[in-house]
Amino acid sequence: MKFYGKGLADIKADELAGKLIVIEGADGSGRSTQIRLLTNWLEGRGHGITDVGLKRSTLVSAQLDQAMQGNILSPITLSLFYATDFADQLENKIIPALKAGFIVLADRYIYTLMARDIVRGGDRDWLKNIYEEIALVPNVVFYLDVAPRFLIERNMKKSAGLDYWESGMDIRLSRDIFDSFIKYQRKMKQVFKHLDTLYHFEIISGNRSPRAISLDLQRRIENLMKV
């Protein structure tokens, strides 16, 4: 494996034996379902699996949660808090697992973190410099592409409501949360299109049954393992 940038001191990326597989996509795009199905499939084939996701570090996840509830952090602060959360998981979960030859399934990665900030007017170079220095280049990034109107349906079914942040209500795109959600997700999609030109995602149509998507991912992962 390798780092995008200089990398972390004391870590030799080429000695990391495992694979890092990232699943990106909006809320309701089916990421967690796919990760569950892939975990079953990979464990069934005898692979060790570690899963990571945003806001799951032991270091700051509790404080981050608290901050999100009260909407009390300004954008740069929030962004750096997430970067801390990411770095903690990278160093304490992802890298040790890769060293041990595990497959790491990441439910979102630096791309979502960058996209959220870019949509909110964050400085692209600043974000790039923060994350590229420390992040490992994944073996593959799957982007689950789902039309915003389907996302609405799935979010409604899942939690009978739309999430404040995932609807971009903090940037006041509309007073109406439904309207805001659609606008926000469209913007996110545009940013992901731009990020794709830099980081090269495998775009997976998410407008299919979970089973069909999973078989598609399995086929792609099989090809990856052959290399």
Place this chain on the structure above:
Amino acid sequence: MVQIKRHDQKGKLIAVEGLDGSGKSTQIYLLKRWLELEGYKVFFTEWNSSFLVKKATKKAKKSKLLTPTTFSLIHCTDFADRYERQIWPLLCAGFIVLADRYFFTAFARDVVRGCNLEWVKNNYSFATLPDITLFFKVAPAVAIGRILDGRPTLKYHEAGMDLNLHPDPYESFKLFQRRINDAYENMAEEFHFTVIDANRPVDIMQRQVRDIVKERIDLPAYKLRTRIVL
């Protein structure tokens, strides 16, 4: 190379930097008292004090969960919180903002811990350069003496124990402080530090600090227009 910009707001930012035991906190406190008593718009902020982030930092330090990377990022988060909510709005509002340590502290410490200086600078580049940076220069042995004479219990990170320089906290602290001092000296020119000889008595130093501030800031422009009873 990352360029850090200087602001063009009405306010002024004065930062103090220096080793633990250099006397900088006393000096900025006395500067604050003087400006307050003279009726100027002044605000004071110190390193590592954001309410929310501090809780995470404290927990992390206690359980020794931090790596150089997360140590750097969590302090940057703390700084950003104070910067976005206090320092920047107050500079816009025309206040004299006094900062007990500023991002140079991170540049020095994080680099000593092994982070890449350009990366750390980038992470802090959302913030402005101070208008005046006072660097309290003292021989490391003197500053170390001031801290260690009281035989305090040194905290793990304060003593730089995470760097594995020496198993004894006091010895580790000495080695760590010397490295921080070197890092400060390497930055002094690039960031136009105003160097204050900190081997002198408190009142003498304070007189010099006040003279510098009077000379470089048009103080009458910062008078409070409303009376505040202190």
